[in-house]
Amino acid sequence: MSMGRVSRRQFLVRGTGAMAGLITAMLSVPAVGLLLSPLWASTKEIWVTVQGGPIDDIPEGLPTARIAAVPLGFGPPTPAVNRIVYVTKYQGRLYAFCNICSHMQCDVHWEPSLSLFECPCHGGLYAITGRNVGGPPPQPLSQWVHRVYVGADGKHYLQIANRLQEQI
Amino acid sequence: MAAEVPAEPEERGDFNGLVPAPIAGPFRRSWAWFDDRTGITGLLHKGLYEAVPKRGGWAYTLGSATLVVIIVQFFTGIFLLLDYVPSVTQAYGSLLYLRTNDLFGDWIRGIHLWGAYTLMLLIGVHALRTFISASYKKPRELNWISGVMLFFLVLAMAITGAMLPWDQASYWTAVVVTNIPHYLPVIGNGVRTLWRGGNFVGPITLTRTFALHIWVLPALLLGLIGGHLYLLRRHGEFGSWVNYRTTTDDPAKEIAERIRRAEPPYPTRGSEPLYAVPSETVDFFPDQLFKDTVVSLVLVVFIFVMALISGAPLDGPANPATLTYVPTPEWFYLPLDQLLVFFPTELIGFGVFVVVGIGATLMLALPFIDRNPDRHPIRRPDVLVPAFFFIGTVIYLAMLGVNRLYNL
Numbered sequence: 001m002s003m004g005r006v007s008r009r010q011f012l013v014r015g016t017g018a019m020a021g022l023i024t025a026m027l028s029v030p031a032v033g034l035l036l037s038p039l040w041a042s043t044k045e046i047w048v049t050v051q052g053g054p055i056d057d058i059p060e061g062l063p064t065a066r067i068a069a070v071p072l073g074f075g076p077p078t079p080a081v082n083r084i085v086y087v088t089k090y091q092g093r094l095y096a097f098c099n100i101c102s103h104m105q106c107d108v109h110w111e112p113s114l115s116l117f118e119c120p121c122h123g124g125l126y127a128i129t130g131r132n133v134g135g136p137p138p139q140p141l142s143q144w145v146h147r148v149y150v151g152a153d154g155k156h157y158l159q160i161a162n163r164l165q166e167q168i
Numbered sequence: 169m170a171a172e173v174p175a176e177p178e179e180r181g182d183f184n185g186l187v188p189a190p191i192a193g194p195f196r197r198s199w200a201w202f203d204d205r206t207g208i209t210g211l212l213h214k215g216l217y218e219a220v221p222k223r224g225g226w227a228y229t230l231g232s233a234t235l236v237v238i239i240v241q242f243f244t245g246i247f248l249l250l251d252y253v254p255s256v257t258q259a260y261g262s263l264l265y266l267r268t269n270d271l272f273g274d275w276i277r278g279i280h281l282w283g284a285y286t287l288m289l290l291i292g293v294h295a296l297r298t299f300i301s302a303s304y305k306k307p308r309e310l311n312w313i314s315g316v317m318l319f320f321l322v323l324a325m326a327i328t329g330a331m332l333p334w335d336q337a338s339y340w341t342a343v344v345v346t347n348i349p350h351y352l353p354v355i356g357n358g359v360r361t362l363w364r365g366g367n368f369v370g371p372i373t374l375t376r377t378f379a380l381h382i383w384v385l386p387a388l389l390l391g392l393i394g395g396h397l398y399l400l401r402r403h404g405e406f407g408s409w410v411n412y413r414t415t416t417d418d419p420a421k422e423i424a425e426r427i428r429r430a431e432p433p434y435p436t437r438g439s440e441p442l443y444a445v446p447s448e449t450v451d452f453f454p455d456q457l458f459k460d461t462v463v464s465l466v467l468v469v470f471i472f473v474m475a476l477i478s479g480a481p482l483d484g485p486a487n488p489a490t491l492t493y494v495p496t497p498e499w500f501y502l503p504l505d506q507l508l509v510f511f512p513t514e515l516i517g518f519g520v521f522v523v524v525g526i527g528a529t530l531m532l533a534l535p536f537i538d539r540n541p542d543r544h545p546i547r548r549p550d551v552l553v554p555a556f557f558f559i560g561t562v563i564y565l566a567m568l569g570v571n572r573l574y575n576l
């Protein structure tokens with residue numbers, strides 16, 4: 001034959017290998033696709049109003065924890081999850097901090113005795129502006145993407161989106 | 169021409185001379201029929217009557233005890249699946265139901281938790297015993313390496329299992345643990361996203377972790393256990409230096425005599441003659457198996473009692489909107505958690521992956537690092553001193569962690 005000198009045995013060996021490879025490849029394509037799909041799944045942006053009423057009464061210089069029911073925006077449908085929004089007024093600016101630590105994502109709280117945000121896990125500290133000032137956190141406290149709107153009662157309300165300003 | 173195969177198995181006497189008939193009386197013929205088709209008697213014989221070192225048998229019970237506790241984990245895990253629902257909205261409720269409505273439901277959960285704790289300690293002691301007796305030396309390098317991989321797999325089982333109840337402890341474990349890979353260079357964020365199913369911990373985090381804990385890791389675990397046991401039987405149990413002392417003034421002759429009289433699986437292929445055959449051996453069954461069973465029984469009783477009196481905790485349901493919850497790692501992750509405190513901002517990735525990676529690599533590579541042919545611990549200070557320094561550091565880190573988290 002013009003095919004060269006492929007013996008019967010070589011044909012069987014190579015054919016078995018090729019077919020086994022084809023079976024593996026056929027199974028791998030959908031499996032790997034399913035495994036990796038979160039990488040390109042988009043998060044639907046959803047805005048919610050921060051609970052607890054208007055933010056006009058929140059005092060200057062005292063971060064105040066409010067709750068917002070934040071939808072995940074990805075994955076199978078699940079109820080919105082309550083999350084903390086640390087509404088903070090400081091030197092004329094408004095911050096809407098998320099209380100997720102930038103180190104290991106534990107639950108940060110405002111510690112009045114230190115006048116700092118403190119993380120209970122590994123002792124991370126943040127200033128009132130969110131700047132990381134102590135412990136292992138590699139970056140500042142992130143804020144929720146947020147906006148303020150004036151309600152029908154003339155008071156200011158805070159809305160947040162279901163994503164953070166900076167990836168942590 | 170080939171001889172005719174005997175049609176009636178009992179004509180072959182006592183089952184090819186392997187063992188006395190396991191069952192006398194009317195079932196003897198049925199057993200003989202079954203044995204003829206399956207070769208089960210030979211298999212049982214191989215499983216039970218292999219030679220093991222005579223001295224030090226109590227120290228060599230730890231591996232089989234580990235296997236027994238792993239079986240306890242599989243057994244109780246299957247029963248937990250009768251109630252558990254891997255869903256962020258239902259997981260916690262299903263365990264609450266298990267606790268309040270099912271007879272002994274919480275006891276089963278307690279056994280699974282205390283089984284995990286016991287397993288962790290047991291693997292540690294088993295590895296330590298193997299290390300001190302230098303059982304990992306030629307030709308048993310892969311016994312050690314498969315054992316280290318089993319240890320890592322069990323750690324992974326523990327961490328994925330801790331994420332499933334979806335109470336506060338479990339939720340915050342999921343948050344912190346799935347966040348660790350994001351410190352990997354380049355692929356870090358991708359790995360975290362794949363595990364979580366998105367940027368935040370959510371429903372896909374639970375189902376993916378569930379799949380790991382219930383199928384992926386157990387399948388790997390079973391495969392590796394099979395390999396570990398196969399290698400044990402292939403090379404025979406090493407024991408320790410006490411099994412290889414020579415007592416006559418002509419050691420060479422004594423060793424040659426040992427090799428001549430060796431019973432399977434000895435002499436160990438590829439071993440230097442001194443360590444090829446223990447000076448005295450007994451059959452695995454009943455001598456060693458009795459000791460194994462005593463230790464397993466004590467451990468299973470301990471697990472049952474701890475499960476009954478202490479049980480498995482269930483915190484409040486997962487709540488990301490907390491300001492007061494203090495996430496604390498399980499005790500066996502305290503050393504790693506304490507490392508996280510020490511590594512400053514710029515070195516987190518280094519601390520998490522390079523330091524831990526070096527530790528893991530050193531453990532895996534031990535048989536190739538320690539090339540000293542001596543087996544007696546006194547004559548191996550070059551590995552024992554660094555190893556005890558390493559173990560001491562791990563314990564010290566754990567103590568610092570306890571001190572930091574619980575203010576003792």
